[in-house]
Amino acid sequence: DSGVTQTPKHLITATGQRVTLRCSPRSGDLSVYWYQQSLDQGLQFLIQYYNGEERAKGNILERFSAQQFPDLHSELNLSSLELGDSALYFCASSSSGQGSGNTIYFGEGSWLTVV
Amino acid sequence: GNSVTQMEGPVTLSEEAFLTINCTYTATGYLSLFWYVQYPGEGLQLLLKATKADDKGSNKGFEATYRKETTSFHLEKGSVQVSDSAVYFCALNSYGQNFVFGPGTRLSVLP
Numbered sequence: 001d002s003g004v005t006q007t008p009k010h011l012i013t014a015t016g017q018r019v020t021l022r023c024s025p026r027s028g029d030l031s032v033y034w035y036q037q038s039l040d041q042g043l044q045f046l047i048q049y050y051n052g053e054e055r056a057k058g059n060i061l062e063r064f065s066a067q068q069f070p071d072l073h074s075e076l077n078l079s080s081l082e083l084g085d086s087a088l089y090f091c092a093s094s095s096s097g098q099g100s101g102n103t104i105y106f107g108e109g110s111w112l113t114v115v
Numbered sequence: 116g117n118s119v120t121q122m123e124g125p126v127t128l129s130e131e132a133f134l135t136i137n138c139t140y141t142a143t144g145y146l147s148l149f150w151y152v153q154y155p156g157e158g159l160q161l162l163l164k165a166t167k168a169d170d171k172g173s174n175k176g177f178e179a180t181y182r183k184e185t186t187s188f189h190l191e192k193g194s195v196q197v198s199d200s201a202v203y204f205c206a207l208n209s210y211g212q213n214f215v216f217g218p219g220t221r222l223s224v225l226p
Contacts, residue, residue, distance in 0.1 A: 002160065042204075042216060043216045045214070056213050058213070102208055103149070106151075106159040107158055108157060109157075109158050
């Protein structure tokens with residue numbers, strides 16, 4: 001158990017809908033990262049937050065947004081969903097921002113299926 | 116920018132065979148190198164890491180040495196088991212930069 005908690009574990013929704021994925025980082029971790037993993041694909045970095053502020057942005061679509069709250073949990077909002085958004089979405093956390101040696105720890109992921 | 120290259124596989128081995136998964140990188144500055152493992156239906160778990168040149172990370176019989184001269188961090192295990200079947204990701208981190216992951220290598224170990 002990494003200590004990173006993600007909900008829901010599985011989600012099925014229709015095209016055009018909006019969903020919210022939730023992440024609680026490890027106790028004491030200030031950074032939260034979101035990744036997308038499509039079937040047989042590698043990890044696509046979406047976005048990072050550090051202590052409530054956006055720190056880095058990757059290949060995140062405009063239809064997607066995220067935020068980190070004062071209690072450090074984070075939410076990833078996916079809207080106007082398309083079939084191609086079906087994927088495994090991972091949250092990860094680390095104690096610091098971008099220092100060398102910084103280790104990130106992954107949650108179990110949220111499986112999103114868009115039908 | 117930083118990048119990681121690893122053999123994409125799939126790699127299929129018989130139980131008790133020797134495993135090597137190659138990983139090379141392009142990056143500058145102070146680096147840390149990592150191997151993560153993803154078992155079927157699970158998230159990524161940290162397998163081992165090395166935070167300076169010539170460091171060897173080890174865990175669960177797996178080893179990898181951070182070789183600055185060859186910009187490599189190859190993963191090895193002397194005798195694989197069926198339970199080692201998973202996807203293995205090489206990754207690096209440097210100061211001021213985000214984590215960079217390789218594409219992953221799928222390993223299947225047959226009894």
